[in-house]
Amino acid sequence: MSETAINGKKTTKELEKVVIRFAGDSGDGMQLTGSQFSFTSALWGNDLATFPDFPAEIRAPQGTVEGVSGFQVQIGKIDIYTPGDQADVLVAMNPAALKSNLQFARKGGNVIVDLDAFVDRNIEKAGFVTNPLEDGTLADYNVVEAPISSLTKTALEGLQLDNKSIMRSKNMFALGMMYWLFDRSLKETEKYIDSKFKKTPALAEGNKRALNAGFHYAETIEALPAMYKVPPAQIEKGTYRHISGNTATAWGLMAAAEKVGKKLFLGSYPITPASDILHELSRHKNLGVITMQAEDEIAAVCSAIGASYAGQLGVTTSSGPGIALKGEAIGLAVMAEIPLVVVDVQRGGPSTGLPTKTEQADINIAVYGRNSESPAVVLAASTPANCFDFAYLAAKIAIEHMTPVILLTDGYLANGSEPWKFPTTADLPPITLHEPHKDNGVYYPYVRDAETLARGWAVPGTPGFEHRIGGLEKQEKTGNVSYDPQNHEKMVRTRAEKVTRVANYLPELEVQGNGDGKLLVVGWGGTFGGLHTAVTELQQANRKIDFVHFNFINPLPKNTQAVFEKYNKILVCELNMGQFASLLRSKFPGMNILSYTKIQGQPFLVTELKEVFLENLKD
Amino acid sequence: MENTIDIPQEKPLTKKDFESDQLVRWCPGCGDYSILSAMTNALPQLNIPRENFVFVSGIGCAARFPYYMNTYGFHTIHGRGPAVATGVKLANPKLSVWEIQGDGDAMAIGGNHFIHALRRNIDINIILFNNEIYGLTKGQYSPTSPAGLVTKSTPYGSVERPFQAAELVIGAQGTFYARTIDTNPKLMTEIFVHAAKHVGTSLVEVLQNCVIFNDDAHAAVTAKQNRDDFQLHVKHSQPLLFGKENKKGIRLNGLKLEVVTIGENGITENDILVHDAHNEDPTLHLMLARMAPPHFPMALGVIREVRAKTYDEAIAEEREKITANARYHSVDDLLKSGEIWEIK
Numbered sequence: 024m025s026e027t028a029i030n031g032k033k034t035t036k037e038l039e040k041v042v043i044r045f046a047g048d049s050g051d052g053m054q055l056t057g058s059q060f061s062f063t064s065a066l067w068g069n070d071l072a073t074f075p076d077f078p079a080e081i082r083a084p085q086g087t088v089e090g091v092s093g094f095q096v097q098i099g100k101i102d103i104y105t106p107g108d109q110a111d112v113l114v115a116m117n118p119a120a121l122k123s124n125l126q127f128a129r130k131g132g133n134v135i136v137d138l139d140a141f142v143d144r145n146i147e148k149a150g151f152v153t154n155p156l157e158d159g160t161l162a163d164y165n166v167v168e169a170p171i172s173s174l175t176k177t178a179l180e181g182l183q184l185d186n187k188s189i190m191r192s193k194n195m196f197a198l199g200m201m202y203w204l205f206d207r208s209l210k211e212t213e214k215y216i217d218s219k220f221k222k223t224p225a226l227a228e229g230n231k232r233a234l235n236a237g238f239h240y241a242e243t244i245e246a247l248p249a250m251y252k253v254p255p256a257q258i259e260k261g262t263y264r265h266i267s268g269n270t271a272t273a274w275g276l277m278a279a280a281e282k283v284g285k286k287l288f289l290g291s292y293p294i295t296p297a298s299d300i301l302h303e304l305s306r307h308k309n310l311g312v313i314t315m316q317a318e319d320e321i322a323a324v325c326s327a328i329g330a331s332y333a334g335q336l337g338v339t340t341s342s343g344p345g346i347a348l349k350g351e352a353i354g355l356a357v358m359a360e361i362p363l364v365v366v367d368v369q370r371g372g373p374s375t376g377l378p379t380k381t382e383q384a385d386i387n388i389a390v391y392g393r394n395s396e397s398p399a400v401v402l403a404a405s406t407p408a409n410c411f412d413f414a415y416l417a418a419k420i421a422i423e424h425m426t427p428v429i430l431l432t433d434g435y436l437a438n439g440s441e442p443w444k445f446p447t448t449a450d451l452p453p454i455t456l457h458e459p460h461k462d463n464g465v466y467y468p469y470v471r472d473a474e475t476l477a478r479g480w481a482v483p484g485t486p487g488f489e490h491r492i493g494g495l496e497k498q499e500k501t502g503n504v505s506y507d508p509q510n511h512e513k514m515v516r517t518r519a520e521k522v523t524r525v526a527n528y529l530p531e532l533e534v535q536g537n538g539d540g541k542l543l544v545v546g547w548g549g550t551f552g553g554l555h556t557a558v559t560e561l562q563q564a565n566r567k568i569d570f571v572h573f574n575f576i577n578p579l580p581k582n583t584q585a586v587f588e589k590y591n592k593i594l595v596c597e598l599n600m601g602q603f604a605s606l607l608r609s610k611f612p613g614m615n616i617l618s619y620t621k622i623q624g625q626p627f628l629v630t631e632l633k634e635v636f637l638e639n640l641k642d
Numbered sequence: 643m644e645n646t647i648d649i650p651q652e653k654p655l656t657k658k659d660f661e662s663d664q665l666v667r668w669c670p671g672c673g674d675y676s677i678l679s680a681m682t683n684a685l686p687q688l689n690i691p692r693e694n695f696v697f698v699s700g701i702g703c704a705a706r707f708p709y710y711m712n713t714y715g716f717h718t719i720h721g722r723g724p725a726v727a728t729g730v731k732l733a734n735p736k737l738s739v740w741e742i743q744g745d746g747d748a749m750a751i752g753g754n755h756f757i758h759a760l761r762r763n764i765d766i767n768i769i770l771f772n773n774e775i776y777g778l779t780k781g782q783y784s785p786t787s788p789a790g791l792v793t794k795s796t797p798y799g800s801v802e803r804p805f806q807a808a809e810l811v812i813g814a815q816g817t818f819y820a821r822t823i824d825t826n827p828k829l830m831t832e833i834f835v836h837a838a839k840h841v842g843t844s845l846v847e848v849l850q851n852c853v854i855f856n857d858d859a860h861a862a863v864t865a866k867q868n869r870d871d872f873q874l875h876v877k878h879s880q881p882l883l884f885g886k887e888n889k890k891g892i893r894l895n896g897l898k899l900e901v902v903t904i905g906e907n908g909i910t911e912n913d914i915l916v917h918d919a920h921n922e923d924p925t926l927h928l929m930l931a932r933m934a935p936p937h938f939p940m941a942l943g944v945i946r947e948v949r950a951k952t953y954d955e956a957i958a959e960e961r962e963k964i965t966a967n968a969r970y971h972s973v974d975d976l977l978k979s980g981e982i983w984e985i986k
Contacts, residue, residue: 066983264982278973288733290725307976308961309968313732318758322725325718325755329698329729332716333737337729355719444985445977483714483730483737486693491662491709493717494701503664504709 035206035250040099042107043201045194046124047116048085049078049092052194057094058265058440060201063211065265065442068255069098072407072552074106074626075438079295079378086148091123098205100254104406104552106439108628112204114197116140116171118149125160133247134164135200137193139172167246171196171237178236179229188226192233199237205251209234259444266443268407268436269296272340272366273303275414277310280336282415283422283454288330289314290323291340295378296434297368300340320348324365328352331361332492334482336418340366343385344375346392346429353427354393357518359492360469360478362421362428365399366414369433369549371624380624381435383548384599389429390577390606396515398522400424401577403431403548408443410436413574419454424525425477431576433549433598435626456480459488468492468502475528476521526578532586536562536569542639543590547573547603550627554596557632561640568636576603579610587614594619594639596627655686660695662712668703673824673850677771678710680830681740685713687835688738695738698727700752702744703778703852704771721752724759727766728953735954738838739766746776749785749805760814760843762953767837767844770807775856793855807847808931808945812924817842819931820944824850825864829875829942836944842952849940862935874939876930878919878947881911884939891915892930892938899929901938919947 043060047053054075061073076093083090097107109129115121117140128134136156146154155161156168175193182189195216202209213231220227241247266274280287291301293316305314313330317323324339331337339349346367356363369385371377389401400420404413410432417430459466459479468490469478481488490502498505499513534543535558546554551572558570571586573579587593587607595604596619604618619635621627660682668674685695695713699705701720708715714737718726727741741759748756748770759768775793776782782795786807790799811819818840820833830848837844849860858865863872874884874892882892885903891914893902902909921927927946934940970976 062981068985258985260985262978262982262984264977264980274973274976277976281973286733288729290729309965309971310973310976313957315728315732317725318754321722322728322755322758325722325725326729326732328718329716329726329731330733331729332726333696333730333733335733337733351719352722359716445982447977448972448974482734483696484693484734486691489693489712489714491664491711491715491717493708493715494719495717 035252037252037254039101040097040103040107041112041205041251041253042095042097042110043112043114044093044095044110044124044127045114045197046091046093046120047194048120049081049083049090050085051092051116052191053092053094053116056194056198057096059198059212059215061096061440062265063202063207064096064098064205065263066211067207068258069100069253070103070256070258071096071098071441072103072106073440074435077379086117086119086145088119088123088149091120093120093124093127095127098253100256102256104556105626105629108630112201114201116193116197118146118151118155121155122149122151128164130163132164133167134161135167135169135197137171137197138168139170167244169200169240169244174236174240175233178232182229182232183225184229188229192229195230195233196237196240199234200241202234203238203241203250204247205253209238258442261444263442263444265440266408266411266445267299267438267440268404268410268432269299269368269438270303271408271410271443272404272414272430272432273300275411276336276338276364276418277304277307277312278411278448278451279415279418279454280311282448282451283336283456286311286313286335287338288327288335289338289340290317290326290330291315292317292320292323292345294320294342294345296370296437297340297342297345297366299437300366300368320345321352324349324352328356328359328361328363331356331363332359332483334480334484336362336364336422338364338366338418340368342368342370343372343388346385346388350388350393353399353429354395354397355494356427357393357397357399358494358497360425360518361480362425364414364417364421365427365429367429367431368437369431377624379434381433381549381626382599382622382624383433383550383597384602384622385431386547386576386599386602386606389431396519398519399577400426400428400522400525401431402428403574403576404436405548405551405572405574407436407439407441411443415451419452420525420528422454422456423477423528424475424521425457425480426522426525431548436549461487466490467500469497469500471517475524476517523578526575526581529575529578529580531582532571532573532580534569534571534586538569538589539567540569540590541567541592542569542636543587543593544568544570544636545573545593545595545607546570547576547597550596550598553627553629553632557629557636560629561633561636566637566640568640573603576606584611587611591615592639593617594636596620596632598622598626655692657682657686659692660685660712662710664709666710667706669854671853672703673773673848673852674703674707674771676824676827677769677830677848677850678707680827681711681834683827683831684834684838688838690738694736695740696730697740697742698723698730699742700747701778702747702776704742704744705747707742721747721750722755723747724752724755724766724768728759728762728764731764731766731954732957735765735958741766741768743768743770744777745770745772745774745786745807746784749807749810753785757810757814760811760816760845763815763817763842763950764953765841765843765955767846769834770845770847771850772807772847773850773852773856774804774859775852777852777855781855806932807845809928811845812928812931812946816845816946817948817950818844818944819847819927819946820844821847821849821931821940821942823860823864823942824848833944840947842950863940868935872935872939874933874941876917876919876941876943876945878917878944881914881916882930883914899933899938919944922948
């Protein structure tokens with residue numbers, strides 16, 4: 024870190040990475056502020072990761088802790104895999120935002136507050152007994168008390184805007200301050216404002232004035248200690264865009280359908296945090312997408328099954344409570360052996376649980392959550408951007424292996440975003456259709472491919488391939504209804520074997536590390552960023568620690584046992600009570616598989632992981 | 643007003659072409675046999691290639707139907723047939739999609755899908771086998787069982803109020819409702835053909851007899867001795883006449899229907915209500931559908947048939963419009979759309 028003087032007055036500090044958290048009332052526009060800051064930083068060349076943290080209620084009472092909406096972003100000159108543990112800069116637009124977000128600020132960091140919002144009524148509403156700006160609550164922080172509301176008002180004087188619109192621009196004032204602090208250009212956000220308020224020039228002008236006023240205010244005041252410089256990261260060359268997990272999921276599915284020449288049919292029922300996939304796909308009907316907002320979760324999956332039966336790519340998207348409702352229908356797809364992609368954007372549970380918070384507790388329902396022997400392929404994406412790859416792969420496996428595939432993402436991936444070096448569809452792996460064929464002029468729906476055991480996909484409308492399928496047990500080959508005991512056992516085992524063989528087509532595990540660690544850290548799904556960062560930092564400190572991350576839950580990668588056998592101590596880290604650890608213990612009995620878990624609706628922190636790993640490296 | 647035919651057949655299809663090689667396993671004497679026969683009679687009349695027929699069903703005795711048809715068929719899960727059928731039709735609107743349900747499947751476990759299919763007016767044909775009982779689970783009361791019916795799960799008689807299928811259809815803004823009986827194969831065949839030609843969700847209620855668990859449930863209408871006085875065969879633009887000599891009729895008296903006899907009390911044929919199946923206002927359709935013995939005959943035939951935009955048409959139109967104005971035409975275009983930047 025170096026400090027240099029600018030204009031003889033301010034100093035500038037160079038940082039490898041920095042975490043900024045914006046917090047305010049859910050009507051204050053914090054999500055927009057955060058995403059604008061992220062976008063500008065991405066254009067500047069930083070690597071970054073974001074995490075919005077918002078309440079389940081759309082507009083909880085103003086000024087209350089329940090109504091606070093937050094947005095955290097970490098930017099860096101180094102590769103960034105998480106939105107960061109603790110904020111170096113916290114912007115709190117009112118006392119409630121301070122109350123609920125101070126826990127996320129680093130001691131010694133900067134806390135910027137809108138001084139105008141700290142009036143008695145708001146302080147009391149937030150649950151403070153005394154004014155936190157005066158009672159020593161913030162003694163450990165560098166506090167900047169900026170009269171954001173009144174300065175915004177002054178800056179917007181003379182514009183034909185009502186008070187509500189003026190107050191809504193104060194987020195731009197705060198953003199302007201951040202742009203000065205991190206030496207960013209206002210240009211991109213100004214462009215954005217112009218296009219957003221194309222039809223209301225007064226609002227565009229107001230927002231731009233607020234943005235500039237904030238920037239100049241920050242430059243003028245003495246309270247900010249230094250200007251921070253976070254130089255561009257060494258990022259792989261190429262064309263980038265910003266992408267959130269839910270958008271990436273939607274686009275991955277679309278890419279697969281386009282690749283295989285099918286329509287993408289989405290049957291879905293609104294549910295947090297999965298609805299954005301439905302919203303995104305509903306925008307692209309010109310690309311052969313059909314979306315149906317079904318009457319319930321069951322109709323959503325059943326219509327998708329119908330669409331797959333009729334020869335298109337059927338998809339349903341939901342979260343835990345919806346997945347519970349879909350179980351019987353997923354079993355039908357297992358029995359009928361037709362392609363189906365089920366996306367489960369996991370959230371805190373059980374029951375309604377924590378709709379807007381993240382959790383990884385649906386591994387059991389995905390792998391085991393249906394009646395009887397009902398194997399399905401289960402995949403898990405691990406970054407917002409690779410939701411694209413795993414959604415694509417889920418569709419590819421569903422079609423090539425004629426099976427339902429459950430793709431697990433989570434609220435953290437779904438709403439988080441990162442810069443993404445996007446592919447062209449020509450670079451994506453091919454998807455091969457199982458054309459049905461006849462035996463001596465007769466079509467049997469349950470004749471299987473010798474390698475994959477997948478059956479042919481004969482689609483209504485094809486002459487000569489008329490056949491009946493359904494949820495009753497099938498006679499092998501003919502697909503006729505059969506109650507024969509031997510046949511049932513054979514079919515149960517065949518369906519399981521078909522899913523097991525998917526592993527022959529999946530990449531193997533790659534160990535991050537030298538392969539001689541005293542501890543193997545195991546993760547799966549959305550916790551990749553935190554685990555990877557924590558392990559890397561310990562490896563850089565010469566600790567003997569290795570790491571593998573699972574994207575394939577069922578079947579497991581073929582070399583899983585071979586990898587595990589090299590370690591005397593395996594620590595499975597997950598945001599549940601140890602579901603993946605249990606699954607691994609049942610597959611690999613006798614191995615020393617330990618579990619570290621957290622169930623707070625929040626992702627792992629790098630610092631907490633490092634402490635846990637160091638503890639486990641001791642003995 | 644009719645569904646169009648895609649490809650003319652080289653050789654006309656026959657009843658036999660639609661019979662599958664599977665052993666039919668309904669109880670001897672079950673009303674389902676005559677429905678199956680009427681269906682295999684009806685389909686060759688439609689001049690639709692066999693491969694374009696899909697039969698979808700849920701669970702129950704009725705739901706075994708697809709196994710017995712030599713067409714594409716999908717026997718799905720309890721109550722969800724309309725949802726699966728909707729997906730099939732949207733995936734390939736060229737298909738002639740038939741959905742087979744029993745009263746429990748359609749109006750108990752699958753009630754939600756039943757009403758929403760009708761509300762959307764997706765162009766499928768739903769055949770509702772109404773025997774007012776659960777057969778496959780061996781004799782429990784259903785949502786159409788009359789109050790007081792003694793069944794295995796209502797040993798002291800059902801205390802529930804039954805659904806009337808037609809009321810649900812009209813409440814859900816259904817565009818086609820017809821009623822028929824399993825003892826009249828000719829009428830059934832006609833109505834199946836009619837339903838197939840209707841563009842939109844066609845709902846055909848078949849009063850079907852479960853010989854084992856609810857025998858003669860519809861006898862007040864279907865029994866030979868009741869045929870003349872308790873069956874009214876409605877036809878669009880024809881007066882609502884019935885009875886042995888066709889002298890009895892239905893008159894609208896104020897806001898109520900009443901049975902009158904031509905030649906008595908000065909009643910002439912001009913007093914008799916003329917059936918208008920195409921009236922968008924469903925009020926009279928509902929009144930006709932609610933008629934039942936002992937005070938009224940049961941209306942059979944096509945009671946309601948109106949044209950409204952179907953769900954599949956609306957989706958196709960929307961796609962056309964969006965595609966015409968689209969600024970991107972592939973996933974690659976989409977990937978490159980919006981804010982992108984170059985790292986050099």
